[in-house]
Amino acid sequence: MKSTRRGKFIALEGADGSGTTTQATRVAKSLGARGLSVVVTCEPTAGNIGALLRHLLATTKAGASGGPSAAEVGLLFAADRLDHLRREIEPALAGGAWVISDRYVLSSLVYQGVELPLWWVRAINRTAPPPDLTLLIDVPEIVARKRRAGRGGTHERFDHAAFQKQVVLRYRRLSKTFPRLQVVDGTRNPDDVTADILRVIARRRWLAR
Ligand code: TMP
Numbered sequence: 001m002k003s004t005r006r007g008k009f010i011a012l013e014g015a016d017g018s019g020t021t022t023q024a025t026r027v028a029k030s031l032g033a034r035g036l037s038v039v040v041t042c043e044p045t046a047g048n049i050g051a052l053l054r055h056l057l058a059t060t061k062a063g064a065s066g067g068p069s070a071a072e073v074g075l076l077f078a079a080d081r082l083d084h085l086r087r088e089i090e091p092a093l094a095g096g097a098w099v100i101s102d103r104y105v106l107s108s109l110v111y112q113g114v115e116l117p118l119w120w121v122r123a124i125n126r127t128a129p130p131p132d133l134t135l136l137i138d139v140p141e142i143v144a145r146k147r148r149a150g151r152g153g154t155h156e157r158f159d160h161a162a163f164q165k166q167v168v169l170r171y172r173r174l175s176k177t178f179p180r181l182q183v184v185d186g187t188r189n190p191d192d193v194t195a196d197i198l199r200v201i202a203r204r205r206w207l208a209r
Contacts, residue, residue: 007037007097008206009089009129011104014137015167016159017144017151018186019193023137024102026194027201031098034207039092042102047087049080057157062115070115073157077108078124085128106134106178110170111158133204135197136175137186141168 012020012027021042028038044050044057053076060067068076081104092099105125112121139147141164148159158164175181182200186193201207 009131011101011131011134013106015144017147018137018139037097045084074112114166134181136183139186141165
């Protein structure tokens with residue numbers, strides 16, 4: 001990233017049902033209340049590639065014949081990420097705003113890594129700059145599954161127990177070596193999870209006192 005005046009870039013990660021979307025909004029609100037300019041973004045994005053991805057996620061099953069392959073989906077996620085960076089993340093950071101992204105590169109390493117070699121998923125995402133902080137909202141698969149059942153909605157490509165079990169395990173495994181990552185216990189109530197995330201951010205000493 002070329003700009004010198006730059007906000008912080010934080011990615012929220014976790015299995016489906018872990019609460020990344022809820023926490024992105026809550027954390028942004030709290031940081032906004034401290035006078036920071038905060039932009040919340042998400043992947044898949046609302047752009048053209050992101051819209052195609054959402055359609056594919058809602059209408060095809062991982063491993064089933066007929067739909068796009070895991071590699072095709074992986075490349076679309078990587079392309080959507082570049083679109084996300086160019087249209088949303090980089091302009092916001094350059095303007096001095098903080099960016100809270102609901103999912104980023106680690107999602108690809110985890111989800112696409114279930115079906116594809118990790119080295120290849122890393123390679124297609126190599127030009128995406130790392131966040132200043134990645135927060136993994138960790139929840140056991142059974143807890144995430146109950147939450148998904150409770151909220152209803154479309155049955156997506158990755159929304160089945162065997163796949164999500166792998167997702168939870170892979171997040172835990174990759175979190176041990178992923179740079180600038182902090183794990184947060186996502187089983188607690190949303191207020192407590194938000195408070196934990198804000199504590200992690202405060203420890204970074206990025207906030208004016
Ligand atoms: P969400 O908007 O409910 O988080 O759904 C996005 C889905 O896409 C979720 O199952 C995670 C998955 N995903 C990937 O497989 N790879 C990626 O790189 C990203 C960003 C999301």
